[in-house]
Amino acid sequence: MEQDSLITLIVSDLSVPALTLSKVKCWDVHYCTLFLQSLFENKAVEKTKKNPDRLSVERIYQKKTQLEHILLRPDTYIGSVEPVTQQMWVFDEDVGMTCRDVTFVPGLYKIFDEILVNAADNKQRDKTMSCIKVNIDPENNTISVWNNGKGIPVVEHKVEKVYVPALIFGQLLTSSNYDDDQKKVTGGRNGYGAKLCNIFSNKFTVETACKQSKKTFRQTWYDNMGRAGESKIKPFDGDEFTCITFQPDLTKFKMQTLDKDTIAIMTRRAYDIAGSTKGVRVFLNGKRLPVTSFRSYVDLYLKDKVDELGTPLTVVHETVNDRWEVCITMSEKGFQQVSFVNSIATTKGGRHTDYVADQVTAKLIEVVKKKNKAGVVVKPFQIKNHIWLFVNCLIENPTFDSQTKENMTLQQKSFGSTCPLSDKFIKQATSCGIVESIMNWVKFKAQTQLNKKCSAVKHTKIKGVPKLDDANDAGGKNSSGCTLILTEGDSAKTLAVSGLGVVGRDRYGVFPLRGKMLNVREASHKQIMDNAEINNIIKILGLQYKKNYSDPDSLKSLRYGKLMIMTDQDQDGSHIKGLLINFIHHNWPSLLRHNFLEEFITPIIKATNKKQELPFYSIPEFTEWKDKQPNIKCWKIKYYKGLGTSTSKEAKEYFSDMQRHRIPFKYAGPADDEAITLAFSKKKIEERKEWLTNFMVNRRQRREHNLPEVQYMYGSLTFELSTTWLKPGQRKVLFCCFKRNDKREVKVAQLAGSVAEMSAYHHGEVSLMMTIVGLAQNFVGSNNLNLLQPMGQFGTRLHGGKDSASPRYIFTMLSPLARLLFPPVDDNLLKYNYDDNQRVEPEWYIPIIPTVLVNGAEGIGTGWASRLPNFDVREIVNNLHRMLNGEEPLPMLPNYKGFRGTIDELMTNQYMNNGEVAILDSTTIEISELPVKTWTQSYKENVLEPMLNGTEKVPALITDYKEYHTDTTVRFVVKMTEERLREAEMAGLHKVFKLQQPLTCNSMVLFDHVGSLKKYETVQDVLKDFYELRMKYYVLRKDWLAGMLGAESAKLTNQARFILEKIQGTLVIENKPKKQLITMLTEMGYDSDPVKVSHLIPPLFLCCHHTIQTTFTQPLLYTSGPDYNYLLNMPMWYLTKEKKEELCKQRDAKVSLLCLRLRSRVEAKERENATMPAVKGKAVKSKGVKVKQETMPTPQGRRVIPRITSTMKADANRKAVVKKEGSKKGKKETGLAARLTKKTKAPSKDKGMDDITSIASHIHWRRNPKCFTHLIEPIK
Structure with missing residues (x-):
């Protein structure tokens, strides 16, 4: 070990580059001694005697100069x-x-x-x-x-x-x-x-x-x-x-x-x-060289380059600043880049290209997600694969991964400059073909996935499709003769199965649909793949995506040769048919050319008279027949709202006459393709509006053709009338509550059942319960005037009303204001709907103030969207008084009851909705109000929580927050550092804490009283339209009241005459047949019951003017003969002197009231009430429970005034211009807008109307209608 360490140390000190420790260890001790000695003595080491072929150390380990090393290792x-x-x-x-x-x-x-x-x-x-x-x-x-x-x-x-x-x-x-x-x-x-x-x-x-x-x-x-x-x-x-x-x-x-x-x-x-x-x-x-700029240099790469459609590639160029210049276009060969760093060609890119490409990709992926209805997951690198990027930049002290400088490695933070791409560049980049190329790839990928997962093949037996009754011959040699019946629900399937007892099961299969089918033309790829119903239909029929069935022989690959649609004969059934047609047309349009689609029709009405039975397959057909019948009462009319109404016996009757009930869909050419696309394509919005508006111009034409009536129904489900904000379900609830007139509260669940029974409601009662809850809600952002009283937990601003209790636990009843808004006397003027021979809710109500402005409106219908904010009821009433006095209505700002923030006008129909925030000290702010419809809980989760926790890219903005709000008030106390608070205050606290939301009135599209959509430009236009209609109905009310007084006077006159003549002996009724007696009374000039007749005959105004009511459809019961029961049923003691004198006095009083007392009393009272205070009134103190101080705003706080910047106004103006330009794309759209905004033509005045007008002017009824003023006191 010591020897190894010594050698390693010496070698490292001597910097012998070729020496490695592994080689040192393999030497023997003798050779190591010679080596070390030669190193110190600088003597050559000769070959050892033991191994003469071994090279010398000098040959193995050499030192080169820098120049030699470059040449040796270039x-x-x-x-x-x-x-x-x-x-x-x-x-x-x-x-x-x-x-x-x-x-x-x-x-x-x-x-x-x-x-x-x-x-x-x-x-x-x-x-x-x-x-x-x-x-x-x-x-x-x-x-x-x-x-x-x-x-x-x-x-x-x-x-x-x-x-x-x-x-x-x-x-x-x-x-x-x-x-x-x-x-x-x-x-x-x-x-x-x-x-x-x-x-x-x-x-x-x-x-x-x-x-x-x-x-x-x-x-x-x-x-x-x-x-x-x-x-x-x-x-x-x-x-x-x-x-x-x-x-x-x-x-x-x-x-x-x-x-x-x-x-x-x-x-x-x-x-x-x-x-x-x-x-x-x-x-x-x-x-x-013919290159004068980076832009012209880029053109060298794109010469003669075209996209998939043969269009030359579009280049988007931007000189960001003096150090960055960027061009971008579409690439068909994956991600491509041409980049330069300080004039060095970085052919492999680097962090500079990543920096720019990431910006573009992040923006493009947002656009693609919005357009990606296919639902395919698109990742950033897939977006990048469609980009061709050109970058020319100057970077301070760049670094590279090698001397060849092909890949720039410097971190972005050290670039010495930034490259913020402008919104204009990004917008142009989205329209240069890149997005289209990505979407084509997405569609291709989606179609490939659909083919792989959802396409089916022909089998005689299939498994895994619940509720399918497969035809015995399906998928076999006789499959072309088989028909698959798609029914609307399980009950309809039961009817079809009953009918199969007649035609047999070999050639007919049945499969029930679960309601309305998905609109595949606008559905995402994921929605289609995950839709079990669509996949089951494809599996049952044996369809394959992307297959062309133009050749008749190709139909043999299907398990069924026909597809029959069997739905209810109502509007929902027609919609389901349309969606099925759209499903086939979108994926396999060639099938429609082979008469592949059929429908099975059933009667919607049956009229029975003894043994005679007449079926009717449409409402217009039945109406035409009914109008020709002299005595419709002898016929029993039965409405078939659904296939489940038919019995098994009737099912067998239908299927036994298959030719009558089986209707094939015949392809008539390209016009049919255009019609289907017009009805279901999102790209045809403006054309669809034009189409629907043409039908609305003439309602008679719509009813004659039946199908347009469907479109009208779908619109009316979500749009409000210009007079009220009531949708059909809300009108049914109000009708039921008026009819019940409950004096005690009732459970919401029970009331929903009662509404369904009284108004012939044909949908689920759950939606009715939610409608009732919505009518009773009164928290900030809901109703300014709730028509029902909330007795229990009906929802709060904490969750936007979604925290309401179960309908079986909460109670409600009619609000006292409801009958003030909708006076009972006006019920006699309304046109009521009839459903299943039962009189149900009116077509619309006419309140004394436009509740559509009081409580706002929001809805989406076929082709249009509508949105109106709430307005102050006192300002509305004040404007109506101005109009009564001949003055123009004043502009009104949106207003929500209980809202403590502010609403500022940016421009016409554009407003900024501001919350409230105050600064308590250098590190604390207080949020005491949120923008309207920003709910407390969602604000905490979506705004404050992210600010508290921060993200990897965005540091935390606040350090803590506390909550002191209640179900009706808002109070957040937010802590942050002094520096952060200063920065936020400079940027605008309302902006930083998202306490400003825009409000618009640019989509005021409402139904007028004749059932046509109308677009209003200003709130004052809505008010004026309502004023004109309401004034006509005041005249109508006066006429009806005068008629009723006249009828009651006539009745008393006839009764007094009858008694006098009986006493005098000129009238003898004893011992005479009833028929002779009635004839005698008629000849003597006695009137049939005047009061009953006045209830049955529509007032003069209704009969003469179609703008208020087109037809009077209530059955005239008096057609069976004159009614003298009011005379013949009087008790005998009416012949006494006392009763005779009392009856004469009552007669004289009625006549006097009609001619004199009505006019004088009404005029005096209305002159007294005409001087109504404008808007402000003295607040009435309530006896509420004292609220704890911590839930209230801090009085010492410094309130921050919301900033209305020029940018906000410019943005509002830009949106208005875009919307205006969007509505004027062509002559058709211009005509549509003109028709929607066109004022309804006033009815022509005939002689009867002239009489009404002259009477109304004489008694000042039109100038000061009573029902405007009797609401003032409750509102104050």
Whole structure:
């Protein structure tokens, strides 16, 4: 061990590079003694007598000079000196830059590049440099590089005693780049550079002119820098320059001449310098290169390059700053990069390209995720594979992984500059073809996965499909004659199975659907792959993705030759049919051309009279028949809402007459393809709006065609009327509550059952329960006026109402305000729907104020989206009073009951919704209000928690927070460092803590009272539309009330006359048949019951004006004959004198009330109430429980005023402009917008309307309607 240690120590001290400890250990002691002795005595070790063939130590271990070592081991310094063949970019006169196989010697290429980069580096030292000249003479094996600008100082180095040019070009390890404290953006670094070119040249000449010393220097080295010629110094008075001329030693590179490939890559490097060195003209062999900028240099690579569609590639270019220039385009061959660091061609890239590529990839992946409906997981490297990146940069003191400088390794933090790509560049990058290329790849991958996982093959028996009743011949030789029946649910399957008893099971299979099918045209790849129902249908039919079934023989590969759709005859059933058609059309459009699809229709209504039975397959067909019947009452009408309504007997009747019920879908040409795409494609949104609007223009046309009625129904499910904010489910709840008129609270679950029964609700009761809960909620951000009372836990602002208790535990009842908003007298003016021969909720309610503005509206329908914020009910009432007085309504800001923040207007219909924050001390802030609809719990989890914990990239912003809020109030006390608080305050506390959210009124799309969609530009337009409609209904109400008074007066008059004539003996009714008695009363001029008739006959306004009500569909029960029961059923004691006189007094009172008292009393009361205070009223103190002080905002806190910056306003304006431009893409859209915003034409006034108007004007009813004013006091 001691011997080993001694030898190791000596060897390490002597720096013998070839010595290893393993070799030392194998020597014997005698030889080690001789070796050590020779080392100290410097004597040669002779061959031992025992082994005469062993070499001497001097032959084994040698010391070389630096120059000898470079020549002996050149690959360490300049790369391989052996010819290699690889793909490289070279310049071609015809096609520009082309990537092809090139055979070259990397070492020769490198020494040339060192000289070229030195010339380019001079541009960084002298900005006046403007020219580089490169000459390559293969015949004489001579290369020269000349540049103007600052020359090398022609002075003697005081330490080394040689001229500076001779020092830096003729002596190793000399450089001007050794001072790492000095930040340089040049290519040189290690002190080899041009010396390597000298060493591997037969002749190497340096010429330079120094303006400062006014001298020129010229010296030549020969024989691999082994012999230096005499330096020549001459006086000089001209422009500075430097010129390097050398003749490479081709024998070192195993070459005889400079071949074409070598010249080609040297030529490309000349083009590189022209493109990467700004402001420098480059000449090659006396000819100026046609490259004036980095952008024009990039074009050399893209000459004649096209994308998949044959379109020339689009280049996105940006000069980020004076050190970074970036170009990007699409790549079809994986990730490609062409980059330069300080004019060095980094052919393998490095951290500079990663830095830029990562920025682009991060932005592109966000865009791809939004567009990636296929659901394929796309990773950053897959995005990168579609990018072709060009980077030209200047980096301070760059480092490389080798002297060849192909890969830049410096950490990004040491670059000395940054490259923040602008939003404009990123936006252009998303539209230059890269995203499209990625999406095509995604679709290809998705389709491949679908083919692999979801496609099926033909089998006689299949397993693993629950609830399938397979046809016996399916998948066999008779499979083309088989039909698969897809039913809407299990009950419909039962009906189909009952029918199979007639047609048999050999050729018919049945499979039930679980509701509405997925819209595969817009579904993601993951959704389709994970959808068991779609996969089961494919498996049952034996379909294969991407297979073309145009050839009739290809249908033989399917397990079934027909697909029959069997759904309910309602709107949902029609939607399911459409989705199935869309499923086949999207994946296998050729199947539709073979009449592959069919439907099985069943009656929606049956009319029965004794043994006669008439089936009807559409509502219009039934309505037309019903209108022609003289006595519809003798018919029993049965509505078949679903297939489950039919009995097994009826199922057998259907299937026994298969030809009548089996309807094939016939393909009529490209128009059918366009129609299916129009209905289900997301790309056809504007066209779909146009299509639906055309139907809305004429509702009669929609009802005649039946199908458009479906689209109207889907819209009405989610859109509100311009008069109320009530959706169909909410109208049903309100109708039921009005009808029940409960005086005590009722469980929500029980009320939902009652609503379903009274209003013929055909969906699940769970959704009704949620509707009831929503109508009763009153926390901040929900309703400003809740129509139901919350008696229990109906949800709070902590979770946005999602924390409500189970419907079986909570109670509710009608709010006292509900009947003030919807007066009972207006119920007589509404048009009610009829469902299953049962009168249900009205088509719409007409409140006395527009509740759509009070409680806001939000919904998504077919083609449109609508969103309105809440407004202050007092401001709304005040504006209605202004309109009653002939003044214009004032603009209103959104307002939410209980909200303690502020809402500022950015521009028309654009608002900023601000929370509240205050500074308590230098390290503490207090958040006492959140923006509207920002719920307390989600704010804590999504904003404060990440700020507290931080991430790898973003440090923690706050140190702690405490919560003091309740179910109605918000209070977070947040701790942070003084420095962080100062920074946050400078940036804006509201912005940093996300306490500002935008509110918009740009999507005010509502149904008007005739059922057509209308787009409102301002809130005042909604108010005006409501005002006009409500005023018409006040006239209508007055007319109805006057009619009722007249009817009651007529009834009393007839009764008084009847009694008087009976007493006088002029009327004899005893011992006469009933029929004769009724005839006699009619002849004597007695009226049929006037009150009953007034309830049945619609008021004059309803009959004459279609803008309010199109038809009166309530059955007229009095058509069976006059009704005199009100006379004949009077008790005998009515003939007494007292009762006669009382009846006459009642008659006179009614007439007086009609003519005089009504007018005077109403006018007096309304004049008294006309002077309503504007908005503000005295607050009423409640007897609530005292709240603990810690839950309230700290009075000493310094409130931070929200900042409304010019950026916010500009952003709001930009969004408004984009939305406006989006709605004006073409003439069709412009016409659509015009129709949606067009005011409904006022009804024409006939003689009856003129009479009503004159009466209303006379009694001032229209000027001061009573029902506007009687709500004021409760609201105050």
